Amino acid sequence: MTTTAPQMPGSVPLLKNLYAMRSAPLAALTRGFRTCGDVMKVEFPGVSGHMLFHPEHVRSLLVDHAKHISKDTPGFEKLRLLLGNGLLTSDGDFWLRQRRIAQPAFHRTRIFALGASMVDQTDKTVMEWTLASKVGEPVDVADAMMRLTLRIVCDTMLGIDVDADAADVGRAVTFLLHDINERIVRPWVLPPYVPTARNQRFVASGTRVQQVIQRAVTQKRADMNAPGADFLRMLMEARDEETGEGMTDQQLQDELATVFAAGHETTANLLAWTFAWLSRTPHVRRKLVAELDAVLGDRAVTAEDYPKLPYTRMVLAEALRISPPVWLLSRRLKQPLTVGKYTLPVNSMAFVSPYVTHRHPGFWRDPEGFDPERFAEGADKDRPTFAYFPFGGGPRKCIGDTFALVEATLVLATLARKFELELPIGQSPDPEPVITLRPRGGLPMHVRERVAPKPAPLS
Numbered sequence: 267m268t269t270t271a272p273q274m275p276g277s278v279p280l281l282k283n284l285y286a287m288r289s290a291p292l293a294a295l296t297r298g299f300r301t302c303g304d305v306m307k308v309e310f311p312g313v314s315g316h317m318l319f320h321p322e323h324v325r326s327l328l329v330d331h332a333k334h335i336s337k338d339t340p341g342f343e344k345l346r347l348l349l350g351n352g353l354l355t356s357d358g359d360f361w362l363r364q365r366r367i368a369q370p371a372f373h374r375t376r377i378f379a380l381g382a383s384m385v386d387q388t389d390k391t392v393m394e395w396t397l398a399s400k401v402g403e404p405v406d407v408a409d410a411m412m413r414l415t416l417r418i419v420c421d422t423m424l425g426i427d428v429d430a431d432a433a434d435v436g437r438a439v440t441f442l443l444h445d446i447n448e449r450i451v452r453p454w455v456l457p458p459y460v461p462t463a464r465n466q467r468f469v470a471s472g473t474r475v476q477q478v479i480q481r482a483v484t485q486k487r488a489d490m491n492a493p494g495a496d497f498l499r500m501l502m503e504a505r506d507e508e509t510g511e512g513m514t515d516q517q518l519q520d521e522l523a524t525v526f527a528a529g530h531e532t533t534a535n536l537l538a539w540t541f542a543w544l545s546r547t548p549h550v551r552r553k554l555v556a557e558l559d560a561v562l563g564d565r566a567v568t569a570e571d572y573p574k575l576p577y578t579r580m581v582l583a584e585a586l587r588i589s590p591p592v593w594l595l596s597r598r599l600k601q602p603l604t605v606g607k608y609t610l611p612v613n614s615m616a617f618v619s620p621y622v623t624h625r626h627p628g629f630w631r632d633p634e635g636f637d638p639e640r641f642a643e644g645a646d647k648d649r650p651t652f653a654y655f656p657f658g659g660g661p662r663k664c665i666g667d668t669f670a671l672v673e674a675t676l677v678l679a680t681l682a683r684k685f686e687l688e689l690p691i692g693q694s695p696d697p698e699p700v701i702t703l704r705p706r707g708g709l710p711m712h713v714r715e716r717v718a719p720k721p722a723p724l725s
């Protein structure tokens with residue numbers, strides 16, 4: 267006799283659970299978990315599957331069952347409209363070959379070498395915020411972080427300066443992500459080749475992003491030995507071991523679009539949420555700034571400081587727990603998977619949600635509280651690894667995790683030491699899950715220059 271997992275509450279005719287997942291996905295998932303427990307059956311039009319919330323089930327899917335799952339899911343199918351067949355969306359031998367080519371560019375030593383550029387780009391935000399604080403204007407922290415991480419990924423990975431068009435390209439990316447999200451939750455949206463007004467904007471925004479990428483490729487081809495953009499050169503110089511052929515222009519475009527999109531939006535959201543949480547927890551902010559003052563004095567932060575800033579890293583780790591930029595991952599099962607007393611059938615879908623598992627009361631005390639001490643050394647010894655997976659796991663784990671953590675540390679260290687950011691009184695940002703978890707409608711905050719601490723008197 268097979269045992270069937272409890273069904274997600276809130277199914278309606280035709281749309282089934284998609285209705286709840288479309289209108290308020292985080293609330294629907296959280297409610298579902300409370301009602302159903304660790305395994306929950308879900309049904310969408312033409313698709314059925316299970317949500318797995320228990321850390322051991324997450325591990326079973328992403329690690330133990332890794333060879334028997336694919337990204338052949340409606341969500342990734344829609345993402346392919348934007349990213350083609352790049353590292354994030356491809357599968358099988360093709361993905362493995364591309365991952366091997368790209369991997370060396372993400373080595374820790376290479377990332378550390380990009381630290382100076384990350385700090386230089388952050389200095390531009392320092393100038394903008396200094397001005398805003400003088401005139402007393404609030405800043406949209408979500409928008410500022412999006413433009414900053416866009417400049418960083420373009421400078422470090424593509425070797426181009428997007429300062430002049432960062433706002434315009436940022437808007438195109440925001441539209442594309444919202445649009446892809448709509449296509450996932452509204453399967454009846456017409457495909458991009460049908461010339462509706464929405465599709466024309468989709469194509470125009472995609473073209474805007476492609477232009478940026480094309481500029482990087484043309485520039486690099488003109489001078490392969492120009493410094494920087496190792497990642498781009500690595501992709502351009504890669505040769506197939508058997509055929510000796512390089513990547514096609516389309517493949518190059520897809521890989522670059524992937525790193526461009528995956529490499530800035532997520533980190534921008536992490537930073538935006540971090541500033542929001544710091545504004546709500548002044549004791550955490552004080553401790554963070556005390557660490558920065560003690561380690562850095564009045565000099566600028568460098569990548570070499572990364573290991574010396576444990577509390578800064580703990581703050582970011584906690585922001586990744588409570589507001590994980592990637593809140594849901596989907597897979598299709600190529601073979602049945604047994605989790606606990608349930609066997610999930612071949613060809614069905616399986617989902618895991620960092621947002622829900624990071625709040626699992628079996629593994630997190632006071633899960634809605636922002637408390638970086640959860641990540642203090644040794645504090646996680648009783649916690650299963652997959653109680654926390656903001657970067658996914660198994661062979662498909664984020665290739666850019668070190669990049670993101672070093673970048674976020676350098677940006678936070680630079681900005682938190684110079685500015686105090688406050689949410690307007692009574693305001694609490696609402697998380698909007700649009701592929702990534704963003705603050706809905708942006709994140710306006712009051713910005714004040716911090717008074718530099720006086721040097722300690724000599725005793």
Ligand code: HEM
Nearest residue numbers: 353354528529532533536591592657658662664665666670
């Ligand atoms: C806080 C920042 C970030 C978060 C939370 C994040 C999260 C994730 C997650 C959860 C996955 C796995 C997706 C899945 O299994 O379906 C992933 C994959 C990926 N990420 Fe990130 N990411 C971040 C930053 C970055 C950066 C900075 C880059 C590049 C510069 C990047 C590039 C990629 C790529 C290429 C993949 C696909 C890897 C593969 O399948 O081989 N990410 N990311």
